[in-house]
Amino acid sequence: MTTPQEKSNRGLVARLLLLAAGSFAFGFALVPLYDVFCEVTGIGTRDQLSRAAAPVASAPDLNRIVVVEFTASVPNGGRWEFAPMIASMEVHPGRLYEARYTARNLAGRDTTGQALPSVAPLRAGRYFQKTECFCFTPQHFVRDEQRELFVRFIVDRDLPRGIDRLTLSYAFYDVTRVAGGTR
Amino acid sequence: MRPDGVNQMAHGNEAAGHGDHHGPPKGLVRWLTTTNHKDIGTMYLVFSLTMFLLGGVMALLIRAELFQPGLQFVNPGFFNQLTTMHALVMVFGAVMPATVGLANWMVPLQIGATDMALPRMNLFSFWLLFFAFLLLLSTFLVPGGAPASGWTLYPPLVLQTGNAFPMAIFAIHLMGASSIMGAINVIVTIVNMRAPGMTLLKMPLFSWSWLITAYLLIAVMPVFAGGVTMLLTDYYFHTSFFNAAGGGDPVLFQHVFWFFGHPEVYIMILPAFGIVSEIIPTFSRKPIFGYEAMVYAIASIAFLSFIVWAHHMFTVGMPLAGQLFFTLSTMLIAVPTGVKIFNWTATMWRGSLSFEPPMLFALAFLFLFSIGGFSGLMLAIVPADFQYHDTYFVVAHFHYVLVPGSVFGIMAAVYYWLPKWTGHMYDMALARWHFWLTAIFVNVLFFPQHFLGLAGMQRRVPDYATQFTDWNMVSSIGGFGFGLSQLLFVWLIVKCARGGARATAGVWDWPHGLEWTVPSPAPYHTFQKSPELH
Numbered sequence: 195m196t197t198p199q200e201k202s203n204r205g206l207v208a209r210l211l212l213l214a215a216g217s218f219a220f221g222f223a224l225v226p227l228y229d230v231f232c233e234v235t236g237i238g239t240r241d242q243l244s245r246a247a248a249p250v251a252s253a254p255d256l257n258r259i260v261v262v263e264f265t266a267s268v269p270n271g272g273r274w275e276f277a278p279m280i281a282s283m284e285v286h287p288g289r290l291y292e293a294r295y296t297a298r299n300l301a302g303r304d305t306t307g308q309a310l311p312s313v314a315p316l317r318a319g320r321y322f323q324k325t326e327c328f329c330f331t332p333q334h335f336v337r338d339e340q341r342e343l344f345v346r347f348i349v350d351r352d353l354p355r356g357i358d359r360l361t362l363s364y365a366f367y368d369v370t371r372v373a374g375g376t377r
Numbered sequence: 378m379r380p381d382g383v384n385q386m387a388h389g390n391e392a393a394g395h396g397d398h399h400g401p402p403k404g405l406v407r408w409l410t411t412t413n414h415k416d417i418g419t420m421y422l423v424f425s426l427t428m429f430l431l432g433g434v435m436a437l438l439i440r441a442e443l444f445q446p447g448l449q450f451v452n453p454g455f456f457n458q459l460t461t462m463h464a465l466v467m468v469f470g471a472v473m474p475a476t477v478g479l480a481n482w483m484v485p486l487q488i489g490a491t492d493m494a495l496p497r498m499n500l501f502s503f504w505l506l507f508f509a510f511l512l513l514l515s516t517f518l519v520p521g522g523a524p525a526s527g528w529t530l531y532p533p534l535v536l537q538t539g540n541a542f543p544m545a546i547f548a549i550h551l552m553g554a555s556s557i558m559g560a561i562n563v564i565v566t567i568v569n570m571r572a573p574g575m576t577l578l579k580m581p582l583f584s585w586s587w588l589i590t591a592y593l594l595i596a597v598m599p600v601f602a603g604g605v606t607m608l609l610t611d612y613y614f615h616t617s618f619f620n621a622a623g624g625g626d627p628v629l630f631q632h633v634f635w636f637f638g639h640p641e642v643y644i645m646i647l648p649a650f651g652i653v654s655e656i657i658p659t660f661s662r663k664p665i666f667g668y669e670a671m672v673y674a675i676a677s678i679a680f681l682s683f684i685v686w687a688h689h690m691f692t693v694g695m696p697l698a699g700q701l702f703f704t705l706s707t708m709l710i711a712v713p714t715g716v717k718i719f720n721w722t723a724t725m726w727r728g729s730l731s732f733e734p735p736m737l738f739a740l741a742f743l744f745l746f747s748i749g750g751f752s753g754l755m756l757a758i759v760p761a762d763f764q765y766h767d768t769y770f771v772v773a774h775f776h777y778v779l780v781p782g783s784v785f786g787i788m789a790a791v792y793y794w795l796p797k798w799t800g801h802m803y804d805m806a807l808a809r810w811h812f813w814l815t816a817i818f819v820n821v822l823f824f825p826q827h828f829l830g831l832a833g834m835q836r837r838v839p840d841y842a843t844q845f846t847d848w849n850m851v852s853s854i855g856g857f858g859f860g861l862s863q864l865l866f867v868w869l870i871v872k873c874a875r876g877g878a879r880a881t882a883g884v885w886d887w888p889h890g891l892e893w894t895v896p897s898p899a900p901y902h903t904f905q906k907s908p909e910l911h
Contacts, residue, residue: 310621
């Protein structure tokens with residue numbers, strides 16, 4: 195016994211449930227949208243920071259000096275010793291440089307670490323290009339192992355004039371338990 | 378807006394419906410099985426009042442701890458559980474269910490419908506909410522205690538929650554499902570069940586505010602459900618939505634959360650706007666000024682609420698363009714809100730005012746909510762926000778919009794419609810005592826928190842530097858005064874439910890709207906025959 199009222203109610207309920215399902219899907223769609231947004235605006239592009247840049251053959255700008263500072267952190271109570279070997283260096287934009295970090299496994303077992311880079315100021319991120327980096331792949335450490343880790347980088351000549359100091363920071367995560375490793 | 382000539386005969390003989398088979402069953406069974414919108418509305422309101430008192434006890438424990446510097450009563454871990462649970466209980470257990478209860482009671486009465494459109498879903502959504510809170514509150518008893526990450530549940534902190542973690546998330550899923558069903562019910566009722574002649578632009582503003590709130594709920598509750606589901610899979614299935622080590626980003630959670638969280642604050646305040654828009658005309662004895670502008674203002678506020686979320690997270694860093702956009706869009710909300718404040722004031726202009734308790738609460742709402750609105754404008758300015766972020770200034774701001782805002786709105790509604798619900802007039806003198814104590818202590822409680830925040834006191838910390846002591850003591854005294862005053866409110870409601878002078882159908886001097894055409898107390902079944910609107 196369906197009255198026209200009930201029929202019209204059901205139709206509307208169905209449409210509203212669809213709207214709710216759409217909102218739920220939208221919540222998940224925010225994940226890729228967030229990456230797109232970061233890519234478009236050129237901020238925190240996480241993928242770009244963890245990706246090898248093709249070395250661009252360009253003459254170094256010897257008239258310009260940029261200070262690159264190195265920092266390291268170990269988040270979430272990870273059991274590592276992890277630090278840059280030098281605190282900072284002066285570089286010419288356009289020239290390839292190498293910096294080293296050192297890491298020691300204190301976990302008492304074999305462990306896999308993944309370093310995540312970030313560059314400050316935010317808008318300088320896209321001008322900091324790494325041709326090789328220990329952050330591109332997970333780093334496996336056997337028990338008590340200590341070793342040096344390398345990053346080779348070029349500061350882009352197009353780095354805006356106002357920026358004369360960059361900070362490269364790595365957070366070293368324990369990813370032994372993370373399925374699938376990095377994206 | 379003034380359906381005065383409503384045919385009252387249609388329900389004249391339903392008031393004493395005891396013996397007939399439409400009447401409710403007796404005793405506890407009535408409350409377990411009822412699908413009647415008035416019963417469910419009552420259950421929502423009682424549930425909400427219970428949660429209000431429970432969340433209030435948590436707040437008093439917090440204020441007791443903060444009475445002086447150092448650690449006195451609770452350890453820091455439990456303090457964090459208290460701040461988190463106070464927020465969750467007040468937002469999802471007290472304010473939202475109170476407005477849902479009011480919608481259940483009043484929307485069918487205001488639009489001339491027999492009941493809500495989907496009575497069994499109505500019953501289901503109440504009981505879902507009930508069990509959601511049973512689950513959430515039981516987290517106090519599990520190893521690791523209740524969630525302690527703040528109600529915003531930011532990762533990675535929230536992932537350190539003990540056994541309570543999945544319980545809290547399932548509780549949020551349940552209360553989300555409950556609110557969505559409640560919202561669907563309100564929309565279907567309003568769209569399909571209005572009495573003939575009740576066009577949308579003749580509908581009372583409380584019903585209007587709920588129609589828009591319901592759409593907001595359907596749009597954002599699922600986003601929150603999605604966000605907490607991602608937390609759950611990050612924790613148990615090693616996905617990396619928010620796990621930086623796996624390529625995720627914890628800041629993404631903040632975006633997802635506030636995409637829900639900002640509309641959520643309007644979900645809490647819009648029904649209060651609707652309530653105040655009912656009360657001010659009644660006690661000014663004038664129709665609302667600018668009815669259509671009021672409707673469009675609510676709709677614009679609802680729309681704007683979707684494009685301001687990142688003002689909650691200026692300090693996580695964003696491009697200048699983003700900061701400017703979110704600052705300006707936030708400030709834009711002041712325009713429709715200003716229209717509403719202006720129209721309420723203009724409604725009173727040259728009205729013949731009287732100051733019954735609902736009007737007192739509505740006026741206090743008008744004044745104190747505006748203070749909360751202004752501190753919101755201050756927080757919208759990025760450089761100022763950098764200083765105020767995570768201080769007591771923010772705590773003062775959102776408590777001003779939530780307590781003398783939403784909660785005063787709800788109390789005004791209770792004082793306005795209680796005679797309609799119970800059939801008795803309440804104790805006016807007691808109500809005035811309750812009003813004045815509440816209105817004074819709420820300011821003693823929250824106003825000093827502005828000073829504390831500007832001076833740099835952090836929120837969510839159980840201890841503080843000694844220079845903050847004086848204002849914290851004042852605030853705590855205000856807190857206890859405010860809390861104890863609410864016992865008067867409980868007493869008044871119980872007293873009114875038990876007896877009192879008989880209320881007439883109109884109750885007030887200048888009643889307007891369909892709900893005042895049915896007898897008091899409103900009979901179990903109303904508008905079996907559609908009212909005629911002239």
